[in-house]
Amino acid sequence: MELKICERFPWPLLKVGTALKSASYSLHPAMDGLVNSVPRMRATHLLLFATYILFVSKWTNILPGATAERLLQGFKATPDPTESSFQTLLTDPTGNFSLSFLRVNKTQLALAVLHVPSSDPLWLANPTELASWSETTQFFFNGSLVISDPTSRVFWSTQTEGDFVVLLESSNLQIQMLADAPKVLWQSFDFPSDTLVENQNLTANQSLMSSNGIYFMRLGYDFWGLYANFGGKTDQIYLKHTALEARAEIVLGQPPIYAHVNPEGYLGMYQNGSKPVDVAAFNSFQRSVNGFLRLRLEQDGNLRAYLWDGSSWVLNYQAISDSCQLPSPCRSYGLCRPGYGCSCLDNGTEFRSGEDCFSVETGDFCDENVVGDNFWVLSRTGLELPFKELMQYEPTTTKEECELLCENNCTCWGAVFNNASGFCYTVDYPIQTLVAIGDQTKIGYFKVRPVAGKKKRNAGTAVGYAVGAVAAVALIGVVGLWAYRTWRKKIQEEDGEVSPGPYKNLGAASFKSIEMSNTQ
Structure with missing residues (x-):
């Protein structure tokens, strides 16, 4: 962070100091004379001022160009090297969500909207290309939200001309323009990453993408589908949820359908009006359960819904229940x-x-x-x-x-x-x-x-190859020895050393005596 200033409390420092000084007087009525002395008053004011500064500094940190609940033009921030997980830039009115620098793999930076109680990201500005967590990376608002490194390039920009940035209680980040009524120029709900939250729509022009960039959720004419990019000519669809149209009918020529995470506990498909044409029910459907819902496309390709129960995320739905039916488990x-x-x-x-x-x-x-x-x-x-x-x-x-x-x-x-x-x-x-x-x-x-x-072979295969090699060498040796003896016998026959006839044991004593007598 470049600079920290305190703007949450509207009353002047002088009034605060006076109020605190009066409280001091009421606590020590017997010491009025001492307190009213000039040196004592200066010391008291200095102490009270220092105490106020420390108190407010602990209470809130606000950047230039920022107020408690919005970012104004001129806002600028750089990553704090001492932060190990995330660095808050802006919060919603409830404090449940924050716009933050999220540290990824220790060295990278993602601009994210976080669910503060769990520190989980609900939205990422540019999930396919992250900046570095370094002092050269800058995030600023000049009418557009921008992440850049002046030494290299711009990583991401909203390319807008807005007046301020707000984070709503729904976790939707918006850039607005001042007018008779605030006008929304850009919002994060129009650019989802891997997550939909309750009351957020997914239209035919949008898609969810898993954080590893392999899996996608898209809408068709009368269905939502899950797709995988395995490097083929086209993305392969591996799950297709077609609308049953039990409550309403999809009308050809009307606006395309959209998906919506309903707080009552389901993912609905809609075309017009408030009646869904299809409902994919969560576990909390038609149950009086309080909590915050999120739907996320996971790195394994499954689509899962979770319910925040106040302390943890509880699995509330999964599109594929059999792990072997996942695209590539x-x-x-x-x-x-x-x-x-x-x-x-x-x-x-x-x-x-x-x-x-x-x-x-x-x-x-x-x-x-x-x-x-x-x-x-x-x-x-x-x-x-x-x-x-x-x-x-x-x-x-x-x-x-x-x-x-x-x-x-x-x-x-x-x-x-x-x-x-x-x-x-x-x-x-x-x-x-x-x-x-x-x-x-x-x-x-x-x-x-x-x-x-x-690539790699297991130990059993390696042993098998070794045994096979030894057997091959042994076979070659036996064949070679047989060939040598055959050749030697033929040479001896040609030289008259061995007469043709039945097999003789050359090691027998009788044969040795005959051989010796023939040489005399």
Whole structure:
């Protein structure tokens, strides 16, 4: 922080000093003469003034260009190097939310709206590109909110011409312009990051993005869906919640639907009016529960709602209850076994939590600079895609036909063939987690880059390779010895040293005597 001033108390310092001096007199009536002496009065005023300054400094910290509940033009702040978690810049009237510098990974800075009791972020200004937590980073309001580093560049700006900034009791950060009535020029609710709070809308022009940048929540014509960006041609949808239209009907040609977190405990889809066309009920739905609601798209791709009960966040809803149905719970080339956890698709790679079974490179197999076989094939039975009903497929008659479809398509990373239906599901992004099932008629065909196949092997596989190598060496030795003896015998026969006939034990005493007698 550059400067700290005190503006919360409207009364002048002189009045405060006079009031406190009067209180001092009433406490010490017998010492009026001493107190009224000039040196004593100066010392008392100095002491009272110092006490007031210390008291107010502890009570509030306000920056230039700021008041207790708004930021004015001229506001400027830099990160405090002594802060380890977050640094408050502005609070809402209730004190439940704050606009703060949030420290990320010790060295980075995010501008965030925090839920103060839990210190959890509800909104981030620029989640994909963070500034550094250093004295060169500046945050200021000049009509626009701006995060910049004068030595490098501007990281984020609202690009507005407003008069002041306020943080509402809903946690909505707004830039307003003075007029007959305050006019909202910009608000954080229009630019959600990974979270929706109660009474916040999600429109067709907006989306939620998980903090790792992989998963998204978007609205369609009559549904909200969850999507994953695994590096394919398009984002893959892995959950689709279609409106049941039980309470109202979606009208074609009317404004598009929007989603809304209702304080009564549900995520509703609306088109016009107050009646939802669909309700995704939370656990607190139709229960008299007091608390603050938030809906967050998590790093594992699940959509979860939480209720703040006054001391902690309580899980209130999750869109996907089975962990194996998440988009990639065991990461790349992993296999999820319901009730048993994760393993790797092949039997020779050790699974480690938080790691891919095979290293995944970006791009596909269409690079013209790569010739020949730039992948090896991993096949396995008894598995399926976790969200196959939302994936593209083609009817085929044999697994060979299905595999050929993927083999000849340079954007295809794999395929799963259903021998019963003949459906061939193709995957146009690096292979993620598959689900293990008992049906052996479902067969997977997966491309793996050569560099990926050299990643790591488990101890059992390493021992197997070692035993195989020793056996190979032993076999070569035996064959070599046999060949040498055969060759030696042939030479001896050609030189007359050994006459043809039945096998003889060259170590027997009788043969030695005969051999000696023939040489005399």
